[in-house]
Amino acid sequence: MRKLSWWTGPRAITQEVRHRRISWLELLSDLVYVIIIHQLTTGVIDDLSWSRLGIFILLFLVFFRNWVSMVQYFDRHGDESLRTMTFTLLHIIAITVVAIYIPDVYAGHLTPFLGAYFVNQGLLTYIWLSTGIYDVGHRPAAFTYNIAHDVGLVVIVAGLLMPSLQGQITSLVVWVMIDMVTDLLMIPIEDREHRMRHLDYAISSSLIERYGQFTMIILGEALATLVELSHEHLTWAFLLSLLDIICIWGIYYTSMDNLNIQIRRYADTLKYAYFNLLIIMSLFLHVLFVSRLLEANTSLNRLGLVVSILMLVGLLYGFNVFLNHNFSRDLQRVFGWTDAAATLLVISWLVVNPHWFQPLIIVTLFVLTITKLMWQERRRELPTE
Known part of the structure; x- marks a missing residue:
């Protein structure tokens, strides 16, 4: 146990705090x-x-x-x-x-x-x-x-x-x-x-929580921006945008649930950090283009929304394949096929009538979210490899 004084140096890296909670x-x-x-x-x-x-x-x-x-x-x-x-x-x-x-x-x-x-x-x-x-x-x-x-x-x-x-x-x-x-x-x-110094590598639960908390900040900004852009009027476009954010939330958190991350070297910690950077950036871009789509249904905004979805789904799948030891080969196949089918559908909606673009995107994201939720309990039961 480390004895603290009023003014002391930083905690040494050898003084590990197990089960540390966010302060x-x-x-x-x-x-x-x-x-x-x-x-x-x-x-x-x-x-x-x-x-x-x-x-x-x-x-x-x-x-x-x-x-x-x-x-x-x-x-x-x-x-x-x-x-x-x-x-x-x-x-x-x-x-x-x-x-x-x-x-x-x-x-x-x-x-x-x-x-x-x-x-x-x-x-x-x-x-x-x-x-x-x-x-x-x-x-x-x-x-x-x-x-x-x-x-x-x-x-x-x-x-x-x-x-x-x-x-x-x-x-x-x-x-x-x-x-x-x-x-x-x-x-x-x-x-x-x-x-x-005989130190072990580990991704602490508090670190995982901090990344999750930053994601909540991004999604919170999405809700705040949508409300601000609604101009005090409840519209069909606002409801669709709100459903979009809810589906994205479901896809993210079902993909990040039941993690078993084993770190053997420093490069693995960087892999974890940079996957999170790209995932959060894709979420932020998605928030941006959902908000923009509420203002104007332009080809640039539709393309940006599709690209952000492709980035997010692909990065979440890659994160689980390369870092999550609870992501078995069976789950890799199931999620691989469902993610691939969803992304192909999302791309195909770019060529439909612009008025149908966002509803079709919502339906696709909703089905993908439900599929991941259905497999969530199954994921807990499957043995790791």
Whole structure:
């Protein structure tokens, strides 16, 4: 048992907390992302173009990776000390300030955003650096991570000094790439540390809950946006959009139920993290195009909705095949055939009369949801392989 003081270093990676529950501090931290998700959505809901869609995806990656960084810190090093609370609250303040400037990014003014993000990322970099300062055995991993992110901070500063909008956007893209490439650099270092310190890899229940909670934020934003776009009128299009979100919720949670994830190396943890990133991004894109379809039944909005469904169904199936040990070969065959049939139907609805497009999509998603629900109990009973 670790003895806490008012001000202490981060929890060492060797001091595992079994059956850790999400703290109130983490819930507060996630609450900020309700605002961020809303800001990202409103920036493209009224005026969608390819350039704005690109900015939307870029900003999503920037903020989601920021969220993942704090989630991983809590999972591996978080505790109930005053120090953890202080730095978490500072991060909440910093990322909230960054969110203020999201509309400026859509308007083509990145300088305030980059300045605020530099402060936020500098704080995160120190938080992770401190894990190596207080835990000598963790220094190779902590310092490698921070050297890479120091380079990223230099890139952000370079973006601040660039006069052109394209140069500033490029600096943000490079930052995201550095952040992701760092994950690959950490693979041999993390594996070496786990061998030397006899540590086990695991995906904690609290980590799974945090990802599920972020998904709920996305779906909550969908409901809020649909209500806002209804303009105080109950319409057939609103009801269809609401049913769409409910079906997507059912497909997601039936696919993510009864997980048995076994992690043997650091690359497996990255596989889990990046599957979740892509799944949540596809959900967010789906929310965007469902909302857009409520406003205008255009070919672009219909195509975007179909692509988001294909992404979501495919990624959820891949997640279970590659990571869930409770997903037996029988289930792989059953879900493979049902998912394939559903996606082919979804694609075929692009060529029907636009007025029938959304009802047919809803029927397809509803049948797929019911099929997955029917197999849910069967999934629990089938032996693992």
